[in-house]
Amino acid sequence: MTDSADPNHVHREPREAEAQDYAALVRAVQAGDERAMEELLMRAQEVAYRFSLLVCGRPEEADDAMQEALLKTYRYAGRIREPEAFRAWLYRTVRNACLIGRRKRVDEPAHLLSLHESNGEDGFGRGIEVADPGRDPEAQAMNVSLRSRLFGALRQLPRPYRAVVFLREVEGLSTREVGKVLGISEPNVKTRLHRARVMLRELLERS
Amino acid sequence: MTSPTASLGHCHDLLERISRYIDGELPAADRQEIERHLRDCPECEEVLHSLEHTVDLCREAGRPGLPPELRARAAARVHQLLARAAKRKKR
Numbered sequence: 001m002t003d004s005a006d007p008n009h010v011h012r013e014p015r016e017a018e019a020q021d022y023a024a025l026v027r028a029v030q031a032g033d034e035r036a037m038e039e040l041l042m043r044a045q046e047v048a049y050r051f052s053l054l055v056c057g058r059p060e061e062a063d064d065a066m067q068e069a070l071l072k073t074y075r076y077a078g079r080i081r082e083p084e085a086f087r088a089w090l091y092r093t094v095r096n097a098c099l100i101g102r103r104k105r106v107d108e109p110a111h112l113l114s115l116h117e118s119n120g121e122d123g124f125g126r127g128i129e130v131a132d133p134g135r136d137p138e139a140q141a142m143n144v145s146l147r148s149r150l151f152g153a154l155r156q157l158p159r160p161y162r163a164v165v166f167l168r169e170v171e172g173l174s175t176r177e178v179g180k181v182l183g184i185s186e187p188n189v190k191t192r193l194h195r196a197r198v199m200l201r202e203l204l205e206r207s
Numbered sequence: 208m209t210s211p212t213a214s215l216g217h218c219h220d221l222l223e224r225i226s227r228y229i230d231g232e233l234p235a236a237d238r239q240e241i242e243r244h245l246r247d248c249p250e251c252e253e254v255l256h257s258l259e260h261t262v263d264l265c266r267e268a269g270r271p272g273l274p275p276e277l278r279a280r281a282a283a284r285v286h287q288l289l290a291r292a293a294k295r296k297k298r
Contacts, residue, residue, distance in 0.1 A: 169265035
């Protein structure tokens, strides 16, 4: 079973390696490996779910974003010339899907989750399923309520800051990749990241 | 951030660079300057530790997994898509 197919897997390894992992999957897809395509399509949907949940703050629309990520990945994975660029492309695609969803709701009142509402809940009224493996004692030791507080605090950040923290700290993208996903310069990524960390620290202290 | 050896301006300057310090992105001279300042300024040292803790928390929290019913739906969509593609190839 692959990492992303295992709901109990926690990604704690340095994620720089993950970009190469994506690139290897893309190469395998291009060589006709159906299992690699299956893996890539599941990952694309997982990324879309996490982005909807933690950045867009609209988990009820995660399913739409997941479908968009699935179809675009299916169409694009076989054609990409630089497999190393796939990861940034995937996150940018997911971000755009979320933005399109937002534009469609332009007449709706903005719905920001309160800290109470977002604490440990995925917006459907269920607890967030955080991968927490029985086989990783270090991850088990991570205090569950602390994790809920973290995700709750993250969703209280203004969206541009939330996106940077999500991409850099939670998903482990490089500064360069974050810049590509968000369409901003690397110095701008660093500035936003610093401000976001300061805000997040304050939110965590208050919660 | 009012220790006798640290001016408020210096603290502010340091805090602007503290994320780059945490990420190991500063040149050696800047790192040493910050480390000297931290030895004299417990307030900045406290800020550094709490920011490091926040960063660690984010990196170690694990990523939310798909709820079971969404996972099942996602897997079903993948299999459906690949099955349709395989059918098309056979034609």
